[in-house]
Amino acid sequence: MRFGPVPLAEAEGCILAHTLRLSTGGGTKILKKGTTLDASALATLREAGRAEVIAARLESGDVPEDEAAQRLGEALLGPLLARSRAATGRVNILADAAGLFVVDESMIHRLNRLDESLTIATLPNYTPVSAKEMLATVKVIPFSAPASVLSLAEMVARGGRALAVHPFRPLKVGLVLSELPGLKDSILEGTIEATQDRITALSGTLLPPLRCRHEEGAIAEALGKLKRQAAELLLVAGASAVVDRRDAGPGAITRAGGRIEHFGMPVDPGNLICLGELGGIPAMVLPGCARSPKLNGFDWVLQRLFAGLPVTGRDIAGMGVGGLLKEIETRPLPREQAASQPSSGTPPRRPRQVAALILAAGRSRRMAPLNKLLVTDKAGVPMVARVVSNVLDSRARPVIAVTGYEAARVEEALAGRPVRIVQTEDYADGLSGSLKAGLAALPPEAEGVLICLGDMPLVTGAMLDRMLAVFDPEEGRSIVMPTFRGKQGNPMLWSREYLPEMLAITGDVGARHLAGKYADRVVEVEMSDDAVLRDFDTTDALKLAPDFNRP
Incomplete structure (x- = not known):
């Protein structure tokens, strides 16, 4: 791999080394680190007056970072182990069951000493772990790894059992x-x-x-x-x-x-x-x-x-x-x-204070004439009340619900629950109106905000707590996104630092696009089921919702 300044005339197909914020005639455009430069990206660079970029150029025998991470992650898998999808040269190894995590320390040392391009970090040996907990992370340091080194690493990893989860037995x-x-x-x-x-x-x-x-x-x-x-x-x-x-x-x-x-x-x-x-x-x-x-x-x-x-x-x-x-x-x-519970270590740090924001102001156009938030389950509980109860089961506090369309009926459905109600008159403006009203009501001590949707009643408090557990802006985990089998879902957890940009959003859109802008600060939390992908905003979708009455 070659690395350094590259004239734009020779940069097509190269990998951008650093994120660039470019001023063009159409405003500010951002090219993220790791972008493969194509004709459109090069045109943007020229329009911004750039003559060259700092980039990496892969050569024969170089394996791109995501492919290399995925291959080494696959080689490390064994019983009761799973992996995340590759992104930014990283693959996480996860537990498929609760048990005791055991590491072959000599094998991990050997793999880490093969070449500086390949690294594996693990939890301490003999750590008790829960299902879906991250055990190890494979990180390719540069934008590629030498094919010969990667092949050797795969052979070493498959030659033993570097990582193992021994499930707890019901003795x-x-x-x-x-x-x-x-x-x-x-x-x-x-x-x-x-x-x-x-x-x-x-x-x-x-x-x-x-x-x-x-x-x-x-x-x-x-x-x-x-x-x-x-x-x-x-x-x-x-x-x-x-x-x-x-x-x-x-x-x-x-x-x-x-x-x-x-x-x-x-x-x-x-x-x-x-x-x-x-x-x-x-x-x-x-x-x-x-x-x-x-x-x-x-x-x-x-x-x-x-x-x-x-x-x-x-x-x-x-x-x-x-x-x-x-x-x-x-x-x-x-x-x-x-x-x-970790087997040893430093005292647990104070949990971050995170508020929860439930967006429940929309007009439910796709389910008209029904208001989806008020559709009841078989126990007679409205969908929005189920969502609020699930959020209250988490550690997030305070819990704030934003109402707008049919506000009186929605607030009646939430009566008796320890939730703060904020009304917005701008609900007809779309999602951004509800978002702004809720963000404006956040207490100053909240370090982050969990933005939940009122039509996702299957997301449990335990799922939300898993997201809260990994949130740490000081360590670069300032945006937390749930996934299921690699697909990105909701709700999302945001550090307070993004509030100014979130308050500037207009139209019927949320803040998800900011996760792309700040991809290097996003941490994904893989969930055990697809609840984080399932919203119920149409009558057809509601027919597939467990425990809810069919319209």
Whole structure:
């Protein structure tokens, strides 16, 4: 690949290296970085008075960036892995199921050292992930990659399993709680609750816990009962911390016919853990910190066991790097979030404050004489009310609804919901009128705005929260767009920085064209179904809407 200044007479077919804002007789035109220069683009450049451009010219043996990213992404795929479409030399690798993400670190290092043109970035090894979560990103650094290097990278990637998701199994877990005189019931109840939350979050089931004396024989008897109840994982929470392989908890495992694999671990908190097995079933004596929902070494072992990965003494001894967790402020493990809880890292940053704007002012011309927003589902809930309820299920606040046409009826349909109503008299001007009225009502502290359409009732609060989770203007993710199988959908999330340009929009159009203008700041979030593509603005479309009455 050749790179540098290219006279316009020789630039056709070259790739523009930098975005250009050009003043022409027809106004300002923008040519984006990565544009392949054709006759029209060259004419624009000439009209703007340019004699040359900085561009890349591919040569024989060069593979264009998107093709190279797609090929390497394909080579990295395996069971329970998917990829996004290639764009700007990038392909993301996604999980197809919740589980434990495992990386062959030596293979990733080898691929990254082949050539500076090809890079792969991944989540940390042994990270719990949720379905559709991004695991890795392939990025081609220049506008192309050498074909010989790419072929070698594909061969290396297909020669092993660089990336893998091991799905969590629905294990039955038995818990023994030993007691000493004076031990408060609240401590035992807290231990059961924390353990229950961990097990449920990993798709398991906690059998009714057994309480017994803090004696080797009593604990061994309880373990035997749980084993007969078909427990697939055995846990002992001792009344006092285990301090030796021959203490009551480990002794009970061996007395019941099992063995101890490893005592202690180089993870803090979590040092005093004891791992063994009883009749082929993993058995653990828990460290005292396991009574707390905060992240500790027990979580790391538990996640691997639920993912079907063997855990040996050697594995535990290898957890020391990154194992200093004591000063890390970690979150509890709410059940719906634990599958994506990071195994270690810095404290979670404060969530961005994002408002939600629901456009519900249109005249519904394509469904006349019906007002599509007031069409009810089989439970009698109007479409616009369903949309508002879904948005309220998300973290976005405040929620603002813009009304206009038949405003009184629409507002009546939203009565009782904690949503702010803004009326616009300009709804006949089209989408831009509703958009401006809503944007003008945004609170000054809102860092972003989620623009939702009143005729998309299938988009859930969980989908919106997935978009909110990746929004970070400081890291260049200032426009968030949902996709399904590569097709771009709605709603969209915008940083506050775009408000001046959005307020200047006229006519029956929204702000989507700005995503093209600022393509390098867009992040796509792939969804698991097509809800983000489905609006219901015609009678034919409504016939395909689940749970809604047919006109």
